[in-house]
Amino acid sequence: MSDGQAATRRVVLAARAYIDGILAGDRAMLARAITLVESANASHEAVAQEVLLAILPHSGRSLRVGISGAPGVGKSTFIESFGRQILEAGHRVAVLAVDPTSPRTGGSVLGDKTRMTRLAQDARAFIRPSPTVGSLGGVTRRTRESMLLCEAAGFDVILVETVGVGQSETAVAGMVDFFLVLLLASAGDELQGIKRGILELADLVAINKADTEAPAVVGRALADYRNAMRILSGVEAAHITRVMQCSGLSGAGLPEIWQAILDARDRDPNAFEARRTRQMVDWLWSTVESTLIASLHDAPGVAAVRDAVEADVRAGRLTPTLAARRVLDAYHHDRGRA
Amino acid sequence: MSDGQAATRRVVLAARAYIDGILAGDRAMLARAITLVESANASHEAVAQEVLLAILPHSGRSLRVGISGAPGVGKSTFIESFGRQILEAGHRVAVLAVDPTSPRTGGSVLGDKTRMTRLAQDARAFIRPSPTVGSLGGVTRRTRESMLLCEAAGFDVILVETVGVGQSETAVAGMVDFFLVLLLASAGDELQGIKRGILELADLVAINKADTEAPAVVGRALADYRNAMRILSGVEAAHITRVMQCSGLSGAGLPEIWQAILDARDRDPNAFEARRTRQMVDWLWSTVESTLIASLHDAPGVAAVRDAVEADVRAGRLTPTLAARRVLDAYHHDRGRA
Numbered sequence: 001m002s003d004g005q006a007a008t009r010r011v012v013l014a015a016r017a018y019i020d021g022i023l024a025g026d027r028a029m030l031a032r033a034i035t036l037v038e039s040a041n042a043s044h045e046a047v048a049q050e051v052l053l054a055i056l057p058h059s060g061r062s063l064r065v066g067i068s069g070a071p072g073v074g075k076s077t078f079i080e081s082f083g084r085q086i087l088e089a090g091h092r093v094a095v096l097a098v099d100p101t102s103p104r105t106g107g108s109v110l111g112d113k114t115r116m117t118r119l120a121q122d123a124r125a126f127i128r129p130s131p132t133v134g135s136l137g138g139v140t141r142r143t144r145e146s147m148l149l150c151e152a153a154g155f156d157v158i159l160v161e162t163v164g165v166g167q168s169e170t171a172v173a174g175m176v177d178f179f180l181v182l183l184l185a186s187a188g189d190e191l192q193g194i195k196r197g198i199l200e201l202a203d204l205v206a207i208n209k210a211d212t213e214a215p216a217v218v219g220r221a222l223a224d225y226r227n228a229m230r231i232l233s234g235v236e237a238a239h240i241t242r243v244m245q246c247s248g249l250s251g252a253g254l255p256e257i258w259q260a261i262l263d264a265r266d267r268d269p270n271a272f273e274a275r276r277t278r279q280m281v282d283w284l285w286s287t288v289e290s291t292l293i294a295s296l297h298d299a300p301g302v303a304a305v306r307d308a309v310e311a312d313v314r315a316g317r318l319t320p321t322l323a324a325r326r327v328l329d330a331y332h333h334d335r336g337r338a
Numbered sequence: 339m340s341d342g343q344a345a346t347r348r349v350v351l352a353a354r355a356y357i358d359g360i361l362a363g364d365r366a367m368l369a370r371a372i373t374l375v376e377s378a379n380a381s382h383e384a385v386a387q388e389v390l391l392a393i394l395p396h397s398g399r400s401l402r403v404g405i406s407g408a409p410g411v412g413k414s415t416f417i418e419s420f421g422r423q424i425l426e427a428g429h430r431v432a433v434l435a436v437d438p439t440s441p442r443t444g445g446s447v448l449g450d451k452t453r454m455t456r457l458a459q460d461a462r463a464f465i466r467p468s469p470t471v472g473s474l475g476g477v478t479r480r481t482r483e484s485m486l487l488c489e490a491a492g493f494d495v496i497l498v499e500t501v502g503v504g505q506s507e508t509a510v511a512g513m514v515d516f517f518l519v520l521l522l523a524s525a526g527d528e529l530q531g532i533k534r535g536i537l538e539l540a541d542l543v544a545i546n547k548a549d550t551e552a553p554a555v556v557g558r559a560l561a562d563y564r565n566a567m568r569i570l571s572g573v574e575a576a577h578i579t580r581v582m583q584c585s586g587l588s589g590a591g592l593p594e595i596w597q598a599i600l601d602a603r604d605r606d607p608n609a610f611e612a613r614r615t616r617q618m619v620d621w622l623w624s625t626v627e628s629t630l631i632a633s634l635h636d637a638p639g640v641a642a643v644r645d646a647v648e649a650d651v652r653a654g655r656l657t658p659t660l661a662a663r664r665v666l667d668a669y670h671h672d673r674g675r676a
Contacts, residue, residue: 052657060654141659148657199570227562228569232537277652284651287662292634292669293627313622314615316398319390319486321479324625331630335673 012036012043015050022055025154027126034146038131052145055152060276062156064147065261066172068198069182071163074208076115078182078248079159083119085254086157092124094150097161098168099130100139126155137290140171144283147175173201174279177272178261181205185213185221185245199225200232202241204260210245211252218245301334302327350374350381353388360393363492365464372484376469390483393490398614400494402485403599404510406536407520409501412546414453416520416586417497421457423592424495430462432488435499436506437468438477464493475628478509482621485513511539512617515610516599519543523551523559523583537563538570540579542598548583549590556583639672640665 018036021029037048069075083093095116119125131142147158160176162168173179181202199205205225210218225243233240242260246253265272296302309326312318318326356374359367375386407413421431433454457463469480485496498514500506511517519540537543543563548556563581571578580598584591603610634640647664650656656664 049657049660053660056654056657145657145659224565224569228566231562231566280651280654280658281648283658284648284661284665287658288634288665289631291662291666292630296626296630310619310622313618316394319387319394319483320618320621320625321483322387322391323622324629327622327626328629332673335670 012047015047015054018047018051019054022051022149022153023058027123027153030126030149030153031128033149034128037145037149038142048145052148055149058152059148060151062147062151062158063261063265064158064160064176064178066160066162066169066176066179067182068162068169068172068179068201069208073182073184074248075161075163075182078208078246078254079161080116080119081248081251082254082258083116083125083159084122085251085258087119087122087124089258091157092126092155093119093157093159094126094128094147094155095119095159095161096128096143096146096150097130098136098139098143098172099161099163100136100168126150126153136167136171137286137294139168140175141283141287143172144175169198169201174282177275178203178264180257180261182208183221183225184209186217199228199241202229203264204257205229205241205243206253206257207243207245208248211247211250296327296331299331299334301330305330350385353385353392356385356389357392360389360487360491361396365461365491368464368487368491369466371487372466375483375487376480386483390486393487396490397486398489400485400489400496401599401603402496402498402514402516404498404500404507404514404517405520406500406507406510406517406539407546411520411522412586413499413501413520416546416584416592417499418454418457419586419589420592420596421454421463421497422460423589423596425457425460425462427596429495430493431457431464431495431497432485432493433457433463433465433497433499434481434484434488435466435468436474436477436481436510437499437501438474438506464488464491474505474509475624475632477506478513479621479625481510482513507536507539512620515613516541516602518595518599520546521559521563522547524555537566537579540567541602542595543567543579543581544591544595545581545583546586549585549588634665634669637669637672639668643668 013032018029018033022033033048033051036044036051039045039048067075067079069078079095083095086093116127120127128146131139131146143160147160150158158176160172162172169179179201181198181204183205185207207218207221207225222243222245229241229243244253244256244260246257248254305326309318309323313320313323351370356367356371360371371386371389374382374389377383377386405413405417407416417433421433424431454465458465466484469477469484481498485498488496496514498510500510507517517539519536519542521543523545545556545559545563560581560583567579567581582591582594582598584595586592643664647656647661651658651661
């Protein structure tokens with residue numbers, strides 16, 4: 001069954017069917033479970049959480065790598081080559097994506113199998129487009145849950161793409177073991193749309209399409225970014241984030257990048273585990289806080305006062321502190337507690 | 339009356355007394371009003387908010403400049419020279435500080451008048467240490483409110499210091515018109531404790547103590563940081579953040595820095611106003627959200643389940659999503675709504 005057919009089938013199975021299928025490594029059941037997890041339907045959520053709880057002890061046995069790059073940097077070609085190389089090393093690779101801007105119809109450009117054809121056709125790989133939930137918080141949560149499902153289904157390398165829109169890099173960096181940023185050498189920073197802050201999230205920066213650029217241009221880009229990373233790393237870094245060159249098209253530099261990822265993990269296994277545990281606890285509290293804040297913004301009482309209160313603040317008629325009190329009063333009144 | 343005497347006087351006056359004093363430019367009443375605003379006493383808050391609401395129409399007529407630098411960069415000397423230069427240009431300068439780590443007894447190192455002696459003695463200047471509320475959110479709010487009070491009292495340049503601990507730069511950048519970062523040339527980034535992200539908040543970077551460093555060292559630092567700022571600015575910047583050199587001790591470079599600040603404001607007055615309005619609305623919603631989240635973390639029901647829930651998540655016994663639900667159930671149960 002193709003993923004498309006699974007997605008259109010609206011029948012929700014019993015939790016046991018998903019659990020057994022995932023633990024047996026059944027890709028079709030994995031796809032259906034991810035569809036279930038992505039569902040905005042509240043009645044599906046109970047089954048989804050039951051499935052997740054059951055597979056949780058079987059999750060985690062993977063290396064999670066985030067890959068970020070602006071459109072045009074060659075991400076799909078890179079992931080296809082990189083993925084195939086990782087498969088040849090004996091792994092099973094899942095490719096997920098975080099793209100909160102993807103429209104509800106048509107799906108996301110990320111995780112588009114037509115752009116990673118050979119990888120998509122390999123039975124040892126699993127590619128999934130970004131969930132189309134609409135909010136970054138929703139997409140983040142579902143991608144995290146999908147990652148657990150993929151791991152329980154036996155995928156031991158998870159690549160998570162992000163296109164670099166909004167805060168998605170921060171979200172992806174918070175759910176992976178290693179965050180790779182792809183850049184171009186000659187486009188000039190102005191054309192690359194490098195978002196502020198993305199370089200400081202990177203565990204490694206790779207200058208792509210190095211085989212088609214003039215060596216002098218690549219050399220200058222390497223020097224520039226190495227300098228920038230040295231400055232950014234400052235006193236907090238035990239080491240400075242490396243800058244390497246590669247070609248997603250020819251495969252040059254990809255073995256070195258993979259080795260750098262393995263080295264980072266093996267250098268300090270305790271730190272690796274501690275980072276994962278911290279990410280799980282962060283996930284807990286960020287879910288608590290975002291759910292609570294969403295319930296406030298969705299409250300009818302708050303919606304009723306929002307525009308007037310903001311207008312008063314903009315016009316200088318009301319201090320933000322007093323305005324905040326009005327909003328909170330409206331929220332708590334809604335919830336039955338004056 | 340000295341600020342120290344005002345701080346020890348626990349009598350809270352009627353709102354009218356503070357309002358009249360502030361609008362008359364009475365520095366002693368300004369100091370007392372700020373003490374009132376900083377008070378954690380709930381009964382004081384009603385008076386404080388009444389005062390703030392009344393002076394709000396008289397606030398905002400200033401240039402707000404944030405100044406950040408690691409310990410040792412020479413911030414106090416810089417602010418003293420810079421402040422005196424701004425006074426000579428005909429302004430009245432207030433110096434505030436954001437330092438959530440300052441201990442309750444002994445006060446903050448920032449805004450320490452013993453380190454800015456000549457400025458502190460000038461009747462046209464007003465220096466205030468950081469509030470010692472304990473949380474960054476609390477300090478941020480009170481500093482914003484104190485800024486409004488200073489403006490209503492006639493201070494038309496407000497300098498807000500931050501020592502660069504935790505998230506205080508982000509907080510200060512969110513309340514000022516212009517954010518200045520001070521650095522040293524020869525200490526090497528490792529010794530400067532440059533926090534990640536601080537460079538991207540800067541509207542201007544100034545390499546201090548340039549008069550005592552070897553010119554070649556200063557030149558190299560200028561080139562390095564200009565390169566880094568070019569890379570960081572990327573495609574989003576209408577312009578690239580400038581890097582200049584100065585000496586807080588001799589005053590060299592300070593007129594140029596002040597002119598750069600004035601130019602930034604005058605380049606686009608609409609953008610300037612729009613930024614301020616956006617900051618006020620952000621203040622509103624960040625207050626709403628932080629108050630709501632604080633009420634959750636303070637709820638007894640949440641405290642009762644917190645450790646057990648976190649332990650389950652760390653041990654992989656509970657998915658973060660289900661764990662979050664438990665926490666929220668405990669919170670809402672507390673508030674009388676199951």
